[in-house]
Amino acid sequence: MKRQEIRTINVAQWLACLSILVAGCQTAPVASSLLFMSGTGNNHTAVASIDTTKQAGALVLVNTDSSRARYPTYSHSRKSLLYSTEVEDNVYKLWIANADGTQVNELTSSFLSAADIDAHWSYNDEFIAYISSANRYALSTHDMIIMKVHSDEEQSRKIASGITAYAWSPIDNRIAMIQWDTSLDSSGLYILGTDGSQKSFFSAKSIPGMGPASTNLAWSPDGRYIAITGVPNEMNPLTGVQTTVEEVITVNVETGKVEQLAEKQLDLVERNIRCLRWSPDTHKILFVADYTASNKQSRQGALVIVDTQQSTEIQIADHLDWSCPAWSPSGHEVAFVMVDNPQNYYGDIFVANIDAESVRRLTNDTRP
Numbered sequence: 001m002k003r004q005e006i007r008t009i010n011v012a013q014w015l016a017c018l019s020i021l022v023a024g025c026q027t028a029p030v031a032s033s034l035l036f037m038s039g040t041g042n043n044h045t046a047v048a049s050i051d052t053t054k055q056a057g058a059l060v061l062v063n064t065d066s067s068r069a070r071y072p073t074y075s076h077s078r079k080s081l082l083y084s085t086e087v088e089d090n091v092y093k094l095w096i097a098n099a100d101g102t103q104v105n106e107l108t109s110s111f112l113s114a115a116d117i118d119a120h121w122s123y124n125d126e127f128i129a130y131i132s133s134a135n136r137y138a139l140s141t142h143d144m145i146i147m148k149v150h151s152d153e154e155q156s157r158k159i160a161s162g163i164t165a166y167a168w169s170p171i172d173n174r175i176a177m178i179q180w181d182t183s184l185d186s187s188g189l190y191i192l193g194t195d196g197s198q199k200s201f202f203s204a205k206s207i208p209g210m211g212p213a214s215t216n217l218a219w220s221p222d223g224r225y226i227a228i229t230g231v232p233n234e235m236n237p238l239t240g241v242q243t244t245v246e247e248v249i250t251v252n253v254e255t256g257k258v259e260q261l262a263e264k265q266l267d268l269v270e271r272n273i274r275c276l277r278w279s280p281d282t283h284k285i286l287f288v289a290d291y292t293a294s295n296k297q298s299r300q301g302a303l304v305i306v307d308t309q310q311s312t313e314i315q316i317a318d319h320l321d322w323s324c325p326a327w328s329p330s331g332h333e334v335a336f337v338m339v340d341n342p343q344n345y346y347g348d349i350f351v352a353n354i355d356a357e358s359v360r361r362l363t364n365d366t367r368p
Helices: none
Strands: 007-013 033-041 044-051 059-065 070-075 080-088 090-100 127-133 143-148 155-160 161-169 176-183 186-192 198-203 215-219 224-232 245-252 259-261 268-278 284-293 297-307 312-317 331-340 348-353 358-363
Touching: 059 080, 059 090, 127 161, 143 161, 143 176, 155 176, 155 186, 161 215, 176 215, 215 268, 224 268, 245 268, 297 331, 312 331, 312 348
Parallel strands: none
Antiparallel strands: 007 033, 033 044, 044 059, 070 080, 080 090, 127 143, 143 155, 161 176, 176 186, 186 198, 215 224, 224 245, 245 259, 268 284, 284 297, 297 312, 331 348, 348 358
């Protein structure tokens, strides 16, 4: 298929047939396929996939009527595809389709975007969660909505408000979320059932640094840990300078043990983290960071990997766009979108081999 001249918007998921086959995996794209959103011209976007092992064009699965379609993701069974489109400023609709892009159906009526506009599947594809908000700048209106799919009657319910980040458990139908309580002026990490019943709670006192700016949360693939971001120490102990340096913090779901990963970045005065992603073996966490050093030098879109066992950080790329990277099923590679030419606004897909410390380009947008 001829390569389309498209602007890559978001790398969403690296598809995999796991060693234990799941339903529908035999007919799903192979493990070398990446799912992403791209601009196709005419103010439209498309859901597309690309084979990471070949210099071939992207395969368009769904053409949307929206200039901004975001966050495509396959169900765990690889039978369904979920994505959202912007119908007007900050107003989105959620869509569901077959994995091959056929039978596209509207899953929700219009809903206002909040801090997180992407929807996520529960581990068994029975539920979908998303955040709906009447005012994206008012945390109290950020409502967590749980929807039951593939049932005779559409079932949707609000289970919490004031949500800044969330993630499904990879092993059952629990959902973890950071909730901001405006009356207490404090955040808490909650683990709830799909009916809204509380399973576990961790207060801000037990997780130093957790607050309204904690907008990242990821549950480890083995179900044992939750990673969030926070600012554990707002004062640099060496310089005495006030800082807002976000760090990665893990919480043991069973024991409640809290651990800050990697040493405090003492040469930084500011760092904002997004896109927390656990590696398949839970030994690493990647994230994207914008930061300013004490010498006033700044860097945008740095791709950083933290070793959870050795508590060390390495940076493998920078100039990433706003989209989130994705691990390969093996955990040896990471796909991401990078703007490597300052004169070109459009990003391209790259794949980094973590072991070999090498980076290769998958797409090449040549437009001025």
